[in-house]
Amino acid sequence: MKTFEGYRRPNGSIGVRNHVIVINTVGELASFTKKMAQLVPGVIPVVHQSGEAQFKEDYEQTIRTLKGTAGHPNVSGALFLGMGEDKLAKEIEELLKDENHHIHVVYFNKDKPITEVLKEGKEWLEKAMERSKAETKVTADVTELIIGLECGGSDAWSGVTANPAIGACSDSIVRDGGTSILAETTEAIGAEHILAQRAVNPEVGKKLLRVVKEYENRIRATGEDIRSANPTPGNMAGGLTTLEEKSLGCIKKGGNSTLMEVIEYAKTPSEKGFIFMDTPGYDVESVAGLAAGGAQIVLFSTGKGSPTGSPIVPVIKIGTNQRLYEIMSEHIDVNAGKIIEGLNTIEEIGEEIYGKVMTTANGSITASEKHKNQEFAIWRLAETK
Amino acid sequence: MAYTFEGYLRKDGTVGTRNYIGVVSSVVCSSVIAKEISDRFPKAIPIVHANGCAQLGDDFQLTKNMLVGVASNPNLHSALLVGLGCETNQVSGLLHSIPKTKPVKGIGIQQMAGGENTVNRGVEIIGKWSNEVDEEKRERLPLSNLTVGIVTIDTDEDTLRKVTPVVGGLINLLIQNDATVVMGLSETLEPAGLLLAKRTNHEEVANRLRKLGEGVERKQWKEIKKEHSTVLGFTEEEKTFAILESELTGANPINSLLNYNEKPQSKGLHLSSATTNIVETFSTMASSGCNIVLVVSSRGILTGSIALPCMTISPESKSGAFDELTDYIITEESTDVQVEKLMNELIAISSGKQTSLEKFELGEFSIPHIGTTF
Amino acid sequence: MEMKYNALKLNVNDNVAVALTNIKAGEMLSIQGVDEKLKVEDAIAYGHKVATAYIGHEEKVIKYGECMGMSTAEIHPGHHVHVFNVRGLNEEERLSSLKEHAVSI
Numbered sequence: 001m002k003t004f005e006g007y008r009r010p011n012g013s014i015g016v017r018n019h020v021i022v023i024n025t026v027g028e029l030a031s032f033t034k035k036m037a038q039l040v041p042g043v044i045p046v047v048h049q050s051g052e053a054q055f056k057e058d059y060e061q062t063i064r065t066l067k068g069t070a071g072h073p074n075v076s077g078a079l080f081l082g083m084g085e086d087k088l089a090k091e092i093e094e095l096l097k098d099e100n101h102h103i104h105v106v107y108f109n110k111d112k113p114i115t116e117v118l119k120e121g122k123e124w125l126e127k128a129m130e131r132s133k134a135e136t137k138v139t140a141d142v143t144e145l146i147i148g149l150e151c152g153g154s155d156a157w158s159g160v161t162a163n164p165a166i167g168a169c170s171d172s173i174v175r176d177g178g179t180s181i182l183a184e185t186t187e188a189i190g191a192e193h194i195l196a197q198r199a200v201n202p203e204v205g206k207k208l209l210r211v212v213k214e215y216e217n218r219i220r221a222t223g224e225d226i227r228s229a230n231p232t233p234g235n236m237a238g239g240l241t242t243l244e245e246k247s248l249g250c251i252k253k254g255g256n257s258t259l260m261e262v263i264e265y266a267k268t269p270s271e272k273g274f275i276f277m278d279t280p281g282y283d284v285e286s287v288a289g290l291a292a293g294g295a296q297i298v299l300f301s302t303g304k305g306s307p308t309g310s311p312i313v314p315v316i317k318i319g320t321n322q323r324l325y326e327i328m329s330e331h332i333d334v335n336a337g338k339i340i341e342g343l344n345t346i347e348e349i350g351e352e353i354y355g356k357v358m359t360t361a362n363g364s365i366t367a368s369e370k371h372k373n374q375e376f377a378i379w380r381l382a383e384t385k
Numbered sequence: 386m387a388y389t390f391e392g393y394l395r396k397d398g399t400v401g402t403r404n405y406i407g408v409v410s411s412v413v414c415s416s417v418i419a420k421e422i423s424d425r426f427p428k429a430i431p432i433v434h435a436n437g438c439a440q441l442g443d444d445f446q447l448t449k450n451m452l453v454g455v456a457s458n459p460n461l462h463s464a465l466l467v468g469l470g471c472e473t474n475q476v477s478g479l480l481h482s483i484p485k486t487k488p489v490k491g492i493g494i495q496q497m498a499g500g501e502n503t504v505n506r507g508v509e510i511i512g513k514w515s516n517e518v519d520e521e522k523r524e525r526l527p528l529s530n531l532t533v534g535i536v537t538i539d540t541d542e543d544t545l546r547k548v549t550p551v552v553g554g555l556i557n558l559l560i561q562n563d564a565t566v567v568m569g570l571s572e573t574l575e576p577a578g579l580l581l582a583k584r585t586n587h588e589e590v591a592n593r594l595r596k597l598g599e600g601v602e603r604k605q606w607k608e609i610k611k612e613h614s615t616v617l618g619f620t621e622e623e624k625t626f627a628i629l630e631s632e633l634t635g636a637n638p639i640n641s642l643l644n645y646n647e648k649p650q651s652k653g654l655h656l657s658s659a660t661t662n663i664v665e666t667f668s669t670m671a672s673s674g675c676n677i678v679l680v681v682s683s684r685g686i687l688t689g690s691i692a693l694p695c696m697t698i699s700p701e702s703k704s705g706a707f708d709e710l711t712d713y714i715i716t717e718e719s720t721d722v723q724v725e726k727l728m729n730e731l732i733a734i735s736s737g738k739q740t741s742l743e744k745f746e747l748g749e750f751s752i753p754h755i756g757t758t759f
Numbered sequence: 760m761e762m763k764y765n766a767l768k769l770n771v772n773d774n775v776a777v778a779l780t781n782i783k784a785g786e787m788l789s790i791q792g793v794d795e796k797l798k799v800e801d802a803i804a805y806g807h808k809v810a811t812a813y814i815g816h817e818e819k820v821i822k823y824g825e826c827m828g829m830s831t832a833e834i835h836p837g838h839h840v841h842v843f844n845v846r847g848l849n850e851e852e853r854l855s856s857l858k859e860h861a862v863s864i
Contacts, residue, residue, distance in 0.1 A: 026662075027662045027663070027664040027665070027688075027749065027751060028662075028663055028664060028686065028687050028688050029687055029688070030664065030688060030749050031687070031688040031745075031746070031747040031748060031749055032687055032688070032747065035745075035746075035747075048435065049434075049435065049662060049664055049665065049749075049751040052661060052662055053660045053661040053662040053665070083687070084684075108687060109706070110684050110702060110704060110706050110707065111704045111706055112704070112706055113704075113705075113706050113709075114687075114706065114707065114709065114710065115709075152414075153414075153469070153470070153471040153495070186439075186759050215759075218757055219441065219757070219759050222441045222442045222443075222444070222756050222757070223441075223442055224441045224442060226759075280439055280757075280758045280759050281439050281759055282438055282439035282758045282759070283414070283438075284413045284414065284435070285435075285439075285758060304470055304471040304495050305470070305494070305495050305498075305499070306414055306469065306471070307414065307417070307418070307469075307494060307499075307500050308413070308414050308417075327498035327499065328495075328498055328499045330499050330500065330501055331499060331500065371417070371500060372417065373417050374417070375413050375414065375416060375417060377413055377435035379758060380754045380757060380758055381757050382754070382756075382757065383444075383753070383754050383755040383756060
């Protein structure tokens with residue numbers, strides 16, 4: 001059994017990082033959140049413009065994402081900046097109360113000078129930083145790992161090299177008792193019947209079909225039709241023939257394992273094994289959802305080269321072709337282009353990725369972490385209110 | 386007496402109250418690199434956001450228009466667009482749409498083969514522009530060159546009663562001096578739609594205002610029914626409050642009702658769509674050509690715009706907690722005296738005096754959504 | 760760098776392989792992990808597919824071990840497999856593939 005050294009949290013989960021973060025609830029506090037993070041070295045700001053002026057479905061999604069981010073196993077402590085009688089901050093505080101996670105909210109309100117709020121926040125962060133440094137690692141095994149699967153900036157090779165190799169890695173992790181979450185509902189459209197056939201029972205299969213259908217309808221409401229617009233002329237020139245083929249190239253990141261559960265954006269899986277999460281193809285929003293759902297590490301294939309990461313989870317970049325690796329090695333962790341060169345098989349690169357997952361779990365830094373790519377955005381469903 | 390201020394006269398005739406170099410990310414994926422470039426120069430501002438890819442139809446168009454608008458804002462001496470390469474919102478498309486009246490360039494991470502090269506190239510470009518910025522001087526110009534955004538946030542009746550005469554007086558004075566005033570049409574102002582409709586000579590604007598005044602529900606995706614909307618109506622309390630808020634604009638005629646990032650086509654008073662997220666409202670004002678914003682609030686606000694000076698006005702508060710972030714606190718002095726003081730402060734800020742929010746370096750940019758990402 | 764193979768099968772059950780480089784008509788196809796050699800009959804651009812087994816008219820085209828479409832003509836080994844001889848599944852076919860697994864919409 002593969003093992004790693006991680007951080008055991010009060011709620012029993014295990015982290016592969018030990019971050020202290022500061023998050024704003026409403027957009028107005030974004031600037032102060034960045035300022036607050038600068039006051040204490042090592043603190044990571046998680047900044048967004050959601051949290052207000054949103055319709056119900058977006059508001060709920062925001063709460064779920066922020067709760068999942070603050071309560072994430074990779075997070076040792078999280079400070080929220082709230083405003084006045086901040087409903088959102090109070091709801092998140094309430095939701096995380098029972099998990100004994102280190103969470104604190106400082107409120108900006110009319111009765112307290114700003115300097116005092118900043119002082120209070122800084123003091124809490126300093127303590128949180130000290131505590132995180134004192135926390136020691138314990139041995140855990142791969143059954144406690146949740147890996148998110150993502151792609152961004154795909155090219156004609158994504159479906160041939162990196163995605164199947166990620167699939168091989170995902171199958172190995174699942175075989176060893178771990179969990180992997182396939183995301184990006186957009187990319188399953190056209191191959192949902194194939195994924196549904198792999199469902200552990202008809203209910204899970206039906207839920208997958210329903211999620212894809214709802215997704216398609218939501219996009220159709222804006223006047224667009226993904227099914228008839230794909231594969232694009234560019235895809236066809238690159239050799240993709242049918243929508244099924246294009247979608248298979250994406251969903252094969254999930255390998256061939258049995259589909260155990262279908263979950264909503266930013267929700268934590270209740271099963272182990274191969275899971276599907278309903279997220280958009282917009283990679284930064286999708287990674288934020290995977291992370292909020294408890295994934296400690298994300299595997300991300302890219303053909304054109306995408307530097308993006310996450311504020312709380314290490315993102316491992318798998319390049320699809322040799323040229324990308326040569327010109328953009330600063331953003332790539334694993335070169336799946338070796339498959340094209342005939343140097344390695346898909347299975348071998350799958351093993352290499354698995355190895356990278358374990359060293360990353362043990363603390364080795366990924367390309368996106370090195371470059372402080374800490375992009376964060378929450379999936380938007382509706383317009384701003 | 387004709388008021389004047391000192392600003393930066395641009396080639397297209399618009400005037401900046403600031404002289405920034407904008408580093409604009411086309412997509413969230415290039416935001417970290419854009420920020421890294423911007424952080425190297427005191428005159429550069431990062432214009433970064435969470436949009437730019439996996440967007441459809443009108444939602445995508447708005448993102449594009451917002452970025453084109455803010456890059457064109459007179460407060461920007463120049464704009465460097467930083468893209469990734471594979472995003473929906475292509476840098477080439479933005480470059481095509483930005484009028485060529487100022488230095489504008491675009492670079493992409495994939496085209497430059499990585500973040501490091503992109504930062505180096507960006508620093509090289511902005512290094513040159515920085516020298517130009519240092520050489521530019523402010524000129525004395527009439528107030529007709531100001532486009533002033535007005536935003537109300539977290540106001541209560543008491544605040545409005547104290548603030549309205551003074552700010553209303555200032556707005557009248559601005560309009561008398563041929564300035565352009567764009568008032569954000571907030572949620573709390575909407576119930577005054579019927580009243581506001583009487584103040585415009587444009588039938589189409591009046592119709593839209595009346596509809597807002599009736600309380601027609603805004604759309605959300607689960608029930609997008611563009612043809613038939615629900616009439617919610619407003620309470621008497623909401624209406625009274627809205628009428629009070631509408632008095633901020635005095636009795637001036639309303640020339641147009643602008644959509645997000647739409648530019649006013651004439652001097653005088655305009656209304657513009659606003660969201661309850663002030664960062665988004667400031668950003669739409671920046672992209673529609675405002676060069677300064679006046680913010681009326683009961684409490685002082687905690688962020689401004691990254692591109693526009695935001696002058697904050699509040700009534701006196703017992704605790705004074707947010708006083709250090711407020712530029713003008715309403716006093717017991719006579720209205721005329723205060724209007725004059727407020728005008729002087731506005732002119733000083735337009736001429737380069739830092740606002741409280743600018744001193745604290747509190748400024749953001751964000752783009753509203755009008756649809757889902759996919 | 761010496762290329763050991765010029766094509767890749769993504770699953771052992773596939774009846775197509777993906778060209779890893781531009782292959783000229785008349786060249787031999789060498790697939791990673793597969794011993795038999797096959798003569799390529801059409802020019803195949805990299806990223807495009809070549810049939811590795813006979814596919815009759817209206818038969819399943821298999822890639823990733825899954826059905827990626829139905830052939831619209833007979834396809835002989837070594838020939839190019841693309842939009843002119845393959846179509847996507849229609850709604851009925853998709854539904855019937857699900858029925859076997861007791862999943863219905």
